[in-house]
Every structure is written in C-alpha cells, then in structure tokens.
Amino acid sequence: MALTLVTYPGNFRAFKALIAAEYAGVEIAVKDVDAKAAAKLSPTGKVPVLETPQGTIFESNAIARYVARLRSDADLYGRTFYESAVVDSWIDFCAHELELPCTLWVYPIIGYMPFSGPAYGKAKAHVSQALKTLDAHLLDKTYMVGEAMTLADITIASALVYPAKLAMDPKFRAQFPNVFRWFDLCVHQPQFVAVIGDVALAESEMKPEGASSAPQGGKKEAKKEKAPKKEKAKKEKAAAPPPAPAPKKVEHPLKILDKKSPSPLNGDEWKRTYKNNPPEVWKQKFWEMFDPKGWALWVCRFKYNHENEKQFMCANAIGGFVQRSDAMRKWAFGTMFVTGSEACLPIEISGCWLMRGDTVENLTEANDDALCYTWTKIDHTSAAGRALVEEYWTADVDGFLEGKLVTDGKLFL
Numbered sequence: 106m107a108l109t110l111v112t113y114p115g116n117f118r119a120f121k122a123l124i125a126a127e128y129a130g131v132e133i134a135v136k137d138v139d140a141k142a143a144a145k146l147s148p149t150g151k152v153p154v155l156e157t158p159q160g161t162i163f164e165s166n167a168i169a170r171y172v173a174r175l176r177s178d179a180d181l182y183g184r185t186f187y188e189s190a191v192v193d194s195w196i197d198f199c200a201h202e203l204e205l206p207c208t209l210w211v212y213p214i215i216g217y218m219p220f221s222g223p224a225y226g227k228a229k230a231h232v233s234q235a236l237k238t239l240d241a242h243l244l245d246k247t248y249m250v251g252e253a254m255t256l257a258d259i260t261i262a263s264a265l266v267y268p269a270k271l272a273m274d275p276k277f278r279a280q281f282p283n284v285f286r287w288f289d290l291c292v293h294q295p296q297f298v299a300v301i302g303d304v305a306l307a308e309s310e311m312k313p314e315g316a317s318s319a320p321q322g323g324k325k326e327a328k329k330e331k332a333p334k335k336e337k338a339k340k341e342k343a344a345a346p347p348p349a350p351a352p353k354k355v356e357h358p359l360k361i362l363d364k365k366s367p368s369p370l371n372g373d374e375w376k377r378t379y380k381n382n383p384p385e386v387w388k389q390k391f392w393e394m395f396d397p398k399g400w401a402l403w404v405c406r407f408k409y410n411h412e413n414e415k416q417f418m419c420a421n422a423i424g425g426f427v428q429r430s431d432a433m434r435k436w437a438f439g440t441m442f443v444t445g446s447e448a449c450l451p452i453e454i455s456g457c458w459l460m461r462g463d464t465v466e467n468l469t470e471a472n473d474d475a476l477c478y479t480w481t482k483i484d485h486t487s488a489a490g491r492a493l494v495e496e497y498w499t500a501d502v503d504g505f506l507e508g509k510l511v512t513d514g515k516l517f518l
C-alpha cells in the first residue's frame with residue numbers, strides 16, 4: 106500500500122509515525138513541503154499529514170496509531186484491549202502534558218517563536234512536572250506499557266528528542282534518572298536511529314535569542330536560586346584565603362581596534378538599518394555605509410557538507426552556531442542557511458558575514474564551530490561579490506540561494 110507522510114523537514118511530530126513504521130515494517134515515503142502546500146492538505150493546515158490510497162489522515166497521533174494498527178502483530182498498540190487503552194493514556198498524556206510545554210521551551214531556542222521569560226518559566230515547570238510523573242512510572246519498568254516497545258514509548262521519546270538535545274542540561278536530566286535511562290534505551294534502538302539519527306544530549310541549555318545568558322525561570326525560580334547562593338558565598342568568604350590580586354582585565358581585541366582605528370560603519374546602526382528597511386533600501390544604504398578598511402565580508406561553507414545526512418541536524422547546527430557567536434554581537438552580522446533536504450540532496454550549510462577587522466580569528470575565538478567552515482573573503486568591489494552578499498542577506502526558507510532550495514535559515518543580528 107502506498108503511504109506518503111507529508112511534513113516539514115525535521116518535524117518531531119513526524120518521528121512517531123516513522124519510527125512506528127520501522128517497527129511494524131510498514132513502508133512510508135516522506136515528502137517535505139512548505140507551509141503553503143501543507144495548508145491545502147489538512148483541515149488544520151498543519152503537518153504531518155499521511156496520504157493513503159483512501160484519503161488523507163491528519164493529526165500526528167492519529168497517523169501514528171494508524172501505522173501501528175496496520176500491523177497489529179507488531180504489538181505496538183499493546184497486546185490486549187486493556188493495554189491498548191493504557192497506551193492511549195500515555196499518548197494523550199504526552200500530547201497535553203509534555204509535547205505542548207516542550208514546544209514552548211524549545212521553539213524560542215530554534216527561532217520558531219519569540220522568547221518570553223514568564224512563558225519559559227511556566228513551560229519548564231510544566232515539563233518538570235510531566236517528567237516527575239514519568240520518572241515515578243518508570244521506576245520499576247523497562248517500557249511504558251507491558252514488556253515491550255509500544256506507541257507509548259515511541260510517542261513520548263519522540264517528544265523529548267529536541268528538548269533533550271537542545272534544552273535539558275545534565276543537571277536538569279539528573280532529576281529524572283529513570284526517564285533518561287529509558288530514553289537512552291529507546292533512542293539507541295535501530296528503528297529510532299533510522300529516523301532520528303544520533304541523539305547527542307545537551308551539555309548545556311541552549312539560550313534563545315532575546316534571553317539573557319541566564320534565562321528568567323519565572324520570579325519564583327530566580328528567588329529560590331538567590332538565597333542559597335548568598336549563604337554559600339558567606340560561608341566561602343569566611344573560609345577563604347586572602348584574595349589573590351585581581352588579574353589584569355584583558356580587553357577584547359576588537360574593542361582595542363575600535364579605539365585605535367574607529368570605523369565610520371557602526372555595527373548597531375547597520376543592524377537597525379537592515380531590520381527596519383525593505384531590501385531595496387538597506388541594500389543601497391549598506392554599500393554607502395560599508396567601510397572596507399575597518400570591516401570585511403565573508404562567505405563561509407561547512408567543511409563537511411558531504412557528510413550531512415539529516416536536514417534537521419543541520420538546522421540545529423546553524424541555530425547553535427549563531428548562539429555561540431554571541432560574544433561577537435557588536436562586531437558581526439550574518440546569515441546562515443541550510444539548503445536541500447533528505448528529499449532534495451545535497452544538504453549543505455553556508456553563510457555570509459560582515460565582520461569587524463580583517464580576519465575571522467575573533468569569531469573562531471568566540472565560537473570554535475567556526476573552525477569547521479572555510480571562510481572566503483568577498484570582493485566587495487566586484488558586482489558578483491556584491492550580488493552574493495545581497496543574495497545571502499535576502500534569502501529565506503522555501504526560496505533559493507545559489508540555485509539551491511533553502512530549508513532553514515538563521516540571522517545573527
């Protein structure tokens with residue numbers, strides 16, 4: 106039977122049906138579409154949508170259930186009528202208690218929605234509560250329901266993939282040891298790996314654009330953290346040896362450059378110009394403002410583009426790249442893009458940056474991911490060089506860049 110799952114590249118809501126299909130031995134083709142095409146396919150205008158010979162099915166859980174039921178001998182929906190109901194309990198729990206707050210936590214990180222301190226605090230607390238419930242349930246169990254993998258495991262683990270990779274740091278995860286023991290078991294199954302690839306757990310919590318370096322976990326959480334710190338500081342002070350002389354403050358090399366050779370191009374002013382004007386205006390203004398003596402333009406290309414297999418991993422990589430470049434905020438501006446997808450190979454990462462000074466060393470100092478790219482200076486005096494810069498700074502998802510379909514993009518503003 107011909108089945109096609111229509112989705113966005115990297116959509117975690119598509120994972121559950123695809124993983125279930127791996128377990129059940131059901132073949133599903135994947136078609137990545139843009140928002141416009143998606144709107145026509147389902148009554149909600151949202152994806153994923155499964156195209157079947159009888160018609161389409163919308164809502165990711167309905168799709169996953171359909172796939173699981175296609176091959177009842179795979180037992181993904183439990184072995185008894187009762188077990189099926191318990192699988193349903195956990196699928197519903199996942200939709201309401203986990204998936205939703207997880208998106209509110211992770212979407213600002215990947216730039217799908219703006220960051221809001223109070224919403225972040227609430228979402229994180231809600232996720233913690235759900236994980237507490239799960240942790241208690243998994244205390245003496247290998248799988249969520251019965252003795253084998255079911256759609257309950259697949260659905261919940263799929264909802265946790267991005268949060269575990271991007272947001273849940275080791276300290277957070279340590280509160281829920283049973284959950285992450287079980288998660289580890291799930292994501293290492295070959296049926297999971299075939300769909301989601303390798304899941305590298307977050308070493309630190311990625312910060313959304315617009316959040317301070319320590320995001321506001323709601324007032325209560327901030328207060329709770331403050332009191333013990335003060336106590337600790339007092340104790341440490343009493344026991345501490347006399348302070349060593351303060352190290353001499355080392356000034357950022359670009360701060361020194363700003364003092365020694367000020368540039369007529371002010372980075373903040375350029376960013377405002379870009380943000381507040383349509384392309385035809387900022388393009389003209391940029392070339393009037395550009396100071397080739399104090400700044401340089403660069404195109405960067407990922408050195409390992411030939412190894413890219415999953416579009417969503419590349420999308421995560423450029424999200425992380427712009428986050429880690431934060432120390433260059435005053436002295437750099439740029440765009441990073443992913444072109445291509447699993448359905449439209451090759452998948453490639455490239456970007457175009459304006460940077461203070463004549464070298465990319467300051468960026469690699471701030472963000473060592475930059476070492477994984479080749480950096481080529483753009484000749485601003487040539488028409489081709491100018492056109493390349495303008496193309497990179499106007500490109501957008503679903504459009505084209507250097508003749509390739511853009512599937513993700515990030516702006517470093």
Ligand SMILES: N[C@@H](CCC(=O)N[C@@H](CS)C(=O)NCC(=O)O)C(=O)O
Nearest residue numbers: 116118150151152153163164165166
């Ligand atoms: N409850 C739906 C939610 C689907 C959903 O929100 N899909 C997102 C992609 S992850 C979407 O299509 N968003 C586009 C839009 O909201 O217009 C499901 O589980 O399928």
